[in-house]
Amino acid sequence: MPLVDGHEVVRSTDDSDIDTDEEKEKQKEREKLKAKEEIDTHGAQEVDDSAHPDAQLKEADCVDFVLEGDGWTELMPEAVKMRTVTEGSGNEDSYPAVKQYIIVSYEVWPMTAYPEFSSPPLRSYRNVLHKLGEGEAIPALELTWRHTKPGGVSEVACVARFAWGPQGSKGIPKQDEDIPADCHLFIRTTLNEVLPLDDGPRPDGGVAVWTEAVRLMSLRKISGNDHFKRGVHDKAIKCYEQGMADFLKEAFDLRAEVQADQKKIGEDMLVDCASNLAACHIELKDGEKAMMALTLPVECGIASATNNLKLHYRAAKAQLLLSNFKECEQCLNDACRLAPNDADCVRLQGQLQRAKAKHARERKKMGSKLVNNVDWSDTKLEPSWPVKFATGIGKATFPYFRGAFLGVGVVLVAGAVGVVLNYLG
Numbered sequence: 001m002p003l004v005d006g007h008e009v010v011r012s013t014d015d016s017d018i019d020t021d022e023e024k025e026k027q028k029e030r031e032k033l034k035a036k037e038e039i040d041t042h043g044a045q046e047v048d049d050s051a052h053p054d055a056q057l058k059e060a061d062c063v064d065f066v067l068e069g070d071g072w073t074e075l076m077p078e079a080v081k082m083r084t085v086t087e088g089s090g091n092e093d094s095y096p097a098v099k100q101y102i103i104v105s106y107e108v109w110p111m112t113a114y115p116e117f118s119s120p121p122l123r124s125y126r127n128v129l130h131k132l133g134e135g136e137a138i139p140a141l142e143l144t145w146r147h148t149k150p151g152g153v154s155e156v157a158c159v160a161r162f163a164w165g166p167q168g169s170k171g172i173p174k175q176d177e178d179i180p181a182d183c184h185l186f187i188r189t190t191l192n193e194v195l196p197l198d199d200g201p202r203p204d205g206g207v208a209v210w211t212e213a214v215r216l217m218s219l220r221k222i223s224g225n226d227h228f229k230r231g232v233h234d235k236a237i238k239c240y241e242q243g244m245a246d247f248l249k250e251a252f253d254l255r256a257e258v259q260a261d262q263k264k265i266g267e268d269m270l271v272d273c274a275s276n277l278a279a280c281h282i283e284l285k286d287g288e289k290a291m292m293a294l295t296l297p298v299e300c301g302i303a304s305a306t307n308n309l310k311l312h313y314r315a316a317k318a319q320l321l322l323s324n325f326k327e328c329e330q331c332l333n334d335a336c337r338l339a340p341n342d343a344d345c346v347r348l349q350g351q352l353q354r355a356k357a358k359h360a361r362e363r364k365k366m367g368s369k370l371v372n373n374v375d376w377s378d379t380k381l382e383p384s385w386p387v388k389f390a391t392g393i394g395k396a397t398f399p400y401f402r403g404a405f406l407g408v409g410v411v412l413v414a415g416a417v418g419v420v421l422n423y424l425g
Contacts, residue, residue, distance in 0.1 A: 065157045065184075068115050075143045080158045082144045088152025088191065095146060096194045098133040101216065102145060106189035108179070111157060114186045122177045127192060128226075129219035131242075136223065136235055138163045141189060148191045156187045170230045206257035213251035214266045217243040221273050233280045240277040244270060244296070252300070267304060271297045275310040282314060287321030290314065309338045316348055325356050 071083040088094070096102050108123040130137045132146065140158035148154045160166070160182040168181040179185075195216075220243025227236035247270060255263050274296050281290035294315050297305035305311055316331035329352060335345050 065111070067157060073147070075140075075147065076162065078159075080140045080143055080156065080162050082147060082154050082156040084148070084152060084154055085188075086151070086153035088149030090149045094149045094194070096132055096148075096150075096191070097146075097197070099131065100197055101129060101131050101195035102191060103127055103129055103193040103195070103219070104141075104145065104189055104191055106141065106187055109186045110180070111184035111186050114157070122171070122179055124176065127219075128223055129216065130223075134238070136238070140185070141187065144187075144189060145191055148189075150191055150194045153188070153190045156189065157185070158187070159184050170232075172226075172229045175229075206254040207259075207262070210251045210254050210258045210262060210266060213247045214262075214269055217247045217266075217269050217273060219243075220246075221269065221276065224273070224276060228276065228280060228283075233283055237277060237280045240273045240280070244273050244277070248300070264304070267297075267302045270300070271302060271305050271308055271311065275308065275314055278311075278314045278318060282317050282321065285321060287318040290318035290321070294318065307338060309335055309342070312338065313342075313345060313348070316345075316352075320348070320352060320355060323355070323359065325352065325359070328352055 065078075065081055067081060067083075069083065072081050073083060074081050105126045105128070106123075107121040107125075109117060109119075109121050113119055130142075130145075132142060137145075138158075140156055140162040143162075144154050144156045163183065163185045164179050164181075166181050168183065169179040171178040220239045224236045224239030224243070227233070227239060247266070251266070252270075255266075258266075274293050278290040278293040281287070281293060294311055297308075297311070312331050312335035316328050316335060319325075319328035319331055332345060332349055332352065335342065336349075339345060
């Protein structure tokens with residue numbers, strides 16, 4: 001029996017091996033206990049939380065699917081079933097592990113479409129990147145991929161709780177359909193490629209490392225764009241951030257070793273991821289984090305960042321969120337220099353003018369409130385202008401009058417002294 005992450009795959013037992021109904025029930029209980037033990041064991045692993053919602057099954061979620069064909073395995077009893085259509089290559093050590101990157105394709109139908117599949121799938125993905133244990137993919141698929149060898153094709157039927165649950169998933173207009181809330185699913189998936197673990201040997205030569213890092217960042221960007229279009233901004237942010245972080249860590253210091261055209265592809269991809277990351281933060285009304293994302297390419301010394309229209313435009317939107325009108329206007333001027341008639345820039349200029357006008361009205365209104373709230377009861381009345389004029393003249397001439405009075409006083413005293421002296425003489 002194959003081992004995956006140190007646990008045996010839980011497989012359903014053929015009826016021919018069970019003699020009585022009582023033994024069937026006992027076998028079923030043993031399988032449930034085994035599945036619960038696997039959940040509890042993985043629950044202790046930080047990276048494995050995504051593979052088992054809430055860490056235990058609920059009886060209301062269990063559905064006994066009636067599936068055609070042989071080889072169905074219960075990964076989670078009455079909740080997740082899979083079967084291998086094409087075995088894939090490799091031995092028992094070829095199954096992907098937690099923290100490992102995989103590239104997969106899959107199609108998703110509602111369980112109600114099984115087995116005719118007369119309608120197109122609700123979702124169809126080709127060659128998308130996932131990292132096992134990150135929780136970006138639905139739990140049923142993560143479980144299935146960990147039981148699939150490279151190149152293998154598998155089918156999986158799962159209850160809603162191991163898919164998109166009570167929230168469902170928003171479709172992208174003109175691309176795919178909404179997945180309804182509490183929808184049980186049937187999925188056909190191919191494990192196209194299993195990438196070496198991060199701590200494995202790196203490809204020989206800087207060019208090979210650079211090329212692989214750019215490829216992974218590009219795949220992360222594609223996944224992030226998909227999440228962004230569906231309004232799942234937290235997962236989009238994770239994709240962009242992880243793509244940039246891996247590229248900066250693994251390859252950015254190798255720029256001098258690659259050709260100019262390869263260097264440009266990598267740098268432009270980094271700028272695009274930073275710009276799209278900022279767009280997520282702008283949607284979440286976080287201008288500060290958006291500006292942090294937008295300044296990263298400039299801080300990395302990427303010259304093309306200064307002439308990137310999306311970077312300047314989204315910087316203007318972020319500054320407008322922060323009510324930094326002067327900085328917003330400067331960023332808009334830089335964007336309009338690159339694309340003078342860009343409709344989005346013209347629209348944002350209108351938003352800036354309205355925001356400035358609104359800010360001015362609010363400041364005026366606030367000033368009026370402050371004036372009206374002041375207590376004027378102890379304030380003295382302003383004197384009239386004649387009184388002010390007379391008071392001013394008095395203040396100006398007072399020093400001269402004082403000198404004149406002092407002079408007259410001296411003369412009078414001297415005269416009095418003279419009279420007294422003449423009398424005594």
